[in-house]
Amino acid sequence: MTSAKILVVDDEPQIRRVLRTTLTSQGYTVAEAKTGDEALELFRDERPDLILLDMNMPGRSGVETCRELRSTSDVPIIMLTVRNTERDKVHALDAGADDYVVKPFGAEELMARIRAALRRAVPAEALPPFVSGDLKIDFEKRSVLVKGVPARLTPKEFELLHHLVANQGKAQGHRRLLQAVWGPDYGEETEYLRVFINQLRKKIEPDPHRPRYIHTEPWVGYRFEPPTEKPKASRSEK
Amino acid sequence: MRSSTLNRLLQLAGALAIVAFITALYRKLYPGEANHTTIALTFILAILAVSTVWDRIVSVVMSIAATLAFNYFFLPPTGKFTIADPRNWVALITFLVVAVISSHLATRARQKAADASARQREIERLYTFSRGLLEARNVMELLNRVPVQIVDAFEVGAVAMFLSDKQKVYRSGPVMPQLDTESLKAIMAREEPVIDASNALCFLPIRLGVRPVGSLGISGQILSRQTLEAIGTLVAIAMEHARAMEQVGQTEAAREAEKLRTALLDAVTHALRTPLTSIKASVTNLLTNPGLAPNQRQELLTIINEESDRLNRLVGEASEMAQLDAGEVELRAEPQPIDRVVSAALEHCRSSLGNRTVRVQIAENLPLVRVDVHRAREVLVQLIENANRYSPPDQPITITAEAASDFVVTSVADRGAGIDDQEQALIFEKFYRGRDQRYSVEGTGMGLPIAKAIVEAHGGTISVTSQRGRGSVFSFTLPIERGKPGHAEAPVRAATNP
Numbered sequence: 001m002t003s004a005k006i007l008v009v010d011d012e013p014q015i016r017r018v019l020r021t022t023l024t025s026q027g028y029t030v031a032e033a034k035t036g037d038e039a040l041e042l043f044r045d046e047r048p049d050l051i052l053l054d055m056n057m058p059g060r061s062g063v064e065t066c067r068e069l070r071s072t073s074d075v076p077i078i079m080l081t082v083r084n085t086e087r088d089k090v091h092a093l094d095a096g097a098d099d100y101v102v103k104p105f106g107a108e109e110l111m112a113r114i115r116a117a118l119r120r121a122v123p124a125e126a127l128p129p130f131v132s133g134d135l136k137i138d139f140e141k142r143s144v145l146v147k148g149v150p151a152r153l154t155p156k157e158f159e160l161l162h163h164l165v166a167n168q169g170k171a172q173g174h175r176r177l178l179q180a181v182w183g184p185d186y187g188e189e190t191e192y193l194r195v196f197i198n199q200l201r202k203k204i205e206p207d208p209h210r211p212r213y214i215h216t217e218p219w220v221g222y223r224f225e226p227p228t229e230k231p232k233a234s235r236s237e238k
Numbered sequence: 239m240r241s242s243t244l245n246r247l248l249q250l251a252g253a254l255a256i257v258a259f260i261t262a263l264y265r266k267l268y269p270g271e272a273n274h275t276t277i278a279l280t281f282i283l284a285i286l287a288v289s290t291v292w293d294r295i296v297s298v299v300m301s302i303a304a305t306l307a308f309n310y311f312f313l314p315p316t317g318k319f320t321i322a323d324p325r326n327w328v329a330l331i332t333f334l335v336v337a338v339i340s341s342h343l344a345t346r347a348r349q350k351a352a353d354a355s356a357r358q359r360e361i362e363r364l365y366t367f368s369r370g371l372l373e374a375r376n377v378m379e380l381l382n383r384v385p386v387q388i389v390d391a392f393e394v395g396a397v398a399m400f401l402s403d404k405q406k407v408y409r410s411g412p413v414m415p416q417l418d419t420e421s422l423k424a425i426m427a428r429e430e431p432v433i434d435a436s437n438a439l440c441f442l443p444i445r446l447g448v449r450p451v452g453s454l455g456i457s458g459q460i461l462s463r464q465t466l467e468a469i470g471t472l473v474a475i476a477m478e479h480a481r482a483m484e485q486v487g488q489t490e491a492a493r494e495a496e497k498l499r500t501a502l503l504d505a506v507t508h509a510l511r512t513p514l515t516s517i518k519a520s521v522t523n524l525l526t527n528p529g530l531a532p533n534q535r536q537e538l539l540t541i542i543n544e545e546s547d548r549l550n551r552l553v554g555e556a557s558e559m560a561q562l563d564a565g566e567v568e569l570r571a572e573p574q575p576i577d578r579v580v581s582a583a584l585e586h587c588r589s590s591l592g593n594r595t596v597r598v599q600i601a602e603n604l605p606l607v608r609v610d611v612h613r614a615r616e617v618l619v620q621l622i623e624n625a626n627r628y629s630p631p632d633q634p635i636t637i638t639a640e641a642a643s644d645f646v647v648t649s650v651a652d653r654g655a656g657i658d659d660q661e662q663a664l665i666f667e668k669f670y671r672g673r674d675q676r677y678s679v680e681g682t683g684m685g686l687p688i689a690k691a692i693v694e695a696h697g698g699t700i701s702v703t704s705q706r707g708r709g710s711v712f713s714f715t716l717p718i719e720r721g722k723p724g725h726a727e728a729p730v731r732a733a734t735n736p
Contacts, residue, residue: 014516014545021537022523025530056508082511104515107523 004118005029007048009039009065010080011057019052022107028114036060040068048075050118052110055081055092063095070096074154076117080105086191093195098156099182116183130165132226135204135213137165144204151203156181160196161204164214164224171217197222249292253300256284261307277312278333282340289341290348297341305334360465367391367469371476376487380480384473385410388456392465395458398422399444399473402452417455425453431466442466446474509552513545520545555684562691569613569695573606573719576639576646582611583618584637591626595634604639607646607716609696614716617689617700621650621712624685629654629709645698645715653709662702666690689714 006028008019013034020030031046033039037060039053051069055062066077076099079092084102092100098117101110130137136145142158144151153161159181164172174193178186186192197216201208212227264277281304289297310319313326321327370387374380381404385397389410396411400422407419416439425432427450431442440461444452451474461469520538524530530538561567577600584596618637625635629652636651657665666686686700693700693714704710 012512012516014541014548015512015519018516018519018523018538018541021534021541022519022527025523025527025534082508082515103511104518106526107519108526109522110519 003027003029004049005031005046006114007031007033007039007042007046007051009033009036009051009057009062010054011035012054015054015080022110023114026111036062036065036068039065043069043073043075050076050078050114052078052080052114053097055079055083055088063091066092066095066097070154074152076155078113078117089191090195093192094199096154098154099192112183112185116185119183127162127166130226133212134206135226137161139165146204153200153203157196157200157203160193161200161224164222168224168226171220171223173221177221193222246293246296249296250299253288253292253296254303256288257281257300257303257307260284260304261311265311274312274329278308278329281308281333282337285337285341286344289344294342294345297345298338301334301337301341304337305330308333360462363391364465364468364472368472368476371472372479374476374480376484377477377480380476381408384408384454384476388454388469392456392461393459394456394461395438396456398455400426400453400455401444402426402450411458414455414457417457422453422455425455426450431463431470433460433463433466435460440466442470444470444474444477446478451477506556510549513548513552516545517542517549552684555688559684559688559691562688562695567613567695569610571608571610571696574609574611576600576604576607576609576648576716578611579609579614579618580637580639580648582615583622586615586619587622587626590623591635592631594626594631596622597634597636599636599638601638601640604641604646606719608719609716613692614696617692617714618648618650620685620689621714624712625650625652625654625710628652633709641718642715644718644720646718647713647715649711649713651709651711656706656708657702657704657710658706662704665702666700 006023008016008023008030009032010016010019011034016032016034020032023030031042031048033042036057039051042048043051053062053066057065060068062079062081066079069075069077077097078099078101079097080101080103081088081092082103089100099113101113127139129139134147137143138145139162144153144158144161160177163177163180172180174190175187177193178189182189182192197214198208201211201214205211205213213224215223215225217223260277260280264280285297285301285304288300306319309321309330310317313321313330315322321330367387370383370391371380374383381399381401385399385408388394388397394411396414396417397409398414398417399408400406400419401408407422409417416437421441425441426443428441428443429445431440433440438458438460440456442454442456443450444454454470454473456466520542524535524538558567580598580600584591584598622635622637629635633653637649638651639646639648641647690700693716697717698715700712700714702710702712
């Protein structure tokens with residue numbers, strides 16, 4: 001049994017009630033917020049391990065709240081929403097959510113998502129630091145430097161990068177990537193990859209539109225490959 | 239015709255009288271010694287004056303008469319039509335020519351002025367006409383307006399307009415047998431107006447570009463060809479304009495309706511999925527989690543029960559709203575005192591109100607209102623329950639009823655958190671759920687819209703005044719019964735909520 005603390009943010013009192021009972025029955029500790037503002041406040045005081053965030057709240061919306069949370073924290077966030085459209089999913093993931101659950105959902109599904117989001121990929125084999133051009137990744141310290149400047153990656157982004165680097169030079173299929181990073185229940189959510197790869201590229205690529213590290217393998221997936229021309233053996237940091 | 243001849247004869251007599259008067263004047267005042275030039279100038283002045291106001295023939299006759307008088311009475315030898323001095327011949331002929339030319343010029347100037355003012359009047363009428371056409375808001379209105387506007391603006395007797403696409407004649411003024419459909423149809427093929435002066439009839443085709451779309455027949459007055467053509471062009475343009483406006487309006491309305499439908503669908507989806515989410519999550523947890531404690535099982539079952547009720551209420555309210563929207567609900571309105579509505583509502587809310595203080599202030603001797611008590615009770619119950627839900631339990635709720643002109647106003651006041659100005663306009667909208675879920679707690683977002691629809695079906699209005707932190711007052715009006723009490727009742731239609 002885990003004792004992770006989960007912050008439930010939803011304007012519907014009945015949904016908060018169900019989630020509280022369901023989550024506590026699974027051994028989680030639960031904090032509740034009725035609005036986005038209340039969530040931001042509670043987040044500072046309670047330091048939850050995960051946030052379940054309703055997307056359609058009056059006042060400060062879930063997406064806004066998510067963005068706000070992401071600006072200061074890489075806490076796992078799962079969005080809850082009644083809309084099941086591609087646009088909404090991308091919207092939520094773009095705002096920094098790690099995952100997305102459509103209402104109405106079953107308790108098991110939600111629990112699986114929560115477990116996946118809480119799962120920190122413990123590097124099986126400690127990868128040696130990766131250094132190439134302007135990019136420096138230290139897997140032990142979980143730090144990424146781009147031109148000497150630290151880039152802030154969310155846990156899922158870091159795991160995705162970790163998996164790609166660990167298999168560098170080899171194309172990684174969508175399903176494989178999803179299962180490696182999100183968990184065995186995933187495999188069809190290619191939009192997740194699209195959003196996360198985009199964000200990764202924005203953070204580590206010099207020109208996200210012409211990626212040098214993370215390459216798209218059409219119809220297959222993605223491949224990590226450092227630029228080959230004029231590889232710098234070593235570099236000194238300023 | 240006759241009066242104009244008579245008029246001309248009178249003018250002629252007047253002109254001759256003026257000549258006689260001038261002659262007599264000079265003969266009497268300066269017998270034999272008046273200057274010929276002075277006399278001639280006086281005649282010419284008089285002729286000029288006459289020709290500016292009277293007919294040309296009159297001034298020509300007057301010129302000749304003046305010449306004869308000048309010759310007979312003043313040019314030597316006087317008393318005879320003979321002229322002794324040949325120089326006087328020249329003078330006399332010059333006089334005649336000057337008199338005729340000046341009278342002719344004056345008449346022409348007058349004619350021009352008259353023409354100009356007539357044209358100006360026609361332009362003014364065309365302007366009035368075009369303005370009248372532009373005021374039409376749709377094609378239907380325009381088509382009915384065209385004949386009326388022509389009769390009004392051009393002061394003609396009767397107008398008939400035939401439109402080929404509608405195969406219909408629009409008329410104004412008395413029905414004239416000459417303006418029959420066959421003649422109007424025949425005119426459509428023509429390119430120019432047809433003017434039948436003897437019968438005071440004008441016909442003109444209405445053409446959009448080169449395409450004839452209809453025709454106009456005007457009787458009672460002859461309008462100039464230019465005016466007729468201008469009328470035809472104006473009508474065609476106005477029709478095209480109105481048609482375009484109507485199309486824009488329809489597209490706009492369709493787009494609005496589409497937007498509303500999407501918003502409604504979204505709201506319904508949200509409203510239905512929320513209780514479903516609670517139920518589904520609870521049920522799946524109960525099914526798959528054997529480790530639930532008894533109190534947790536109890537909680538989940540309670541939620542399922544409550545949310546099923548909520549779904550049921552939602553479906554009921556949605557169908558009631560749909561019926562109200564479609565106007566399918568017939569009111570069983572009858573003259574009743576408002577007290578009956580208030581007491582019925584309070585009875586209904588008794589258990590939910592618990593120990594809360596409710597003050598009822600009903601003005602004395604209130605007139606009866608025309609009301610469906612059952613429906614009005616629903617409205618009041620909704621307002622009382624909202625007040626109960628959104629204000630602290632230790633604060634009183636005040637229900638008042640008083641007369642205001644033709645209505646009885648019933649109000650429910652609470653001392654709750656109040657509602658923002660911007661939100662006040664929205665809370666009567668379907669599925670609107672208030673900020674801070676003021677109106678979503680247990681709510682479906684349809685209570686107030688239903689109340690509004692019921693009040694409006696009675697011919698009343700519902701409104702709210704509120705201040706943040708001070709509380710809210712919801713009021714609705716019901717019309718005072720004016721007729722005989724207890725007359726003609728509407729038939730009973732199955733009520734949605736028995």
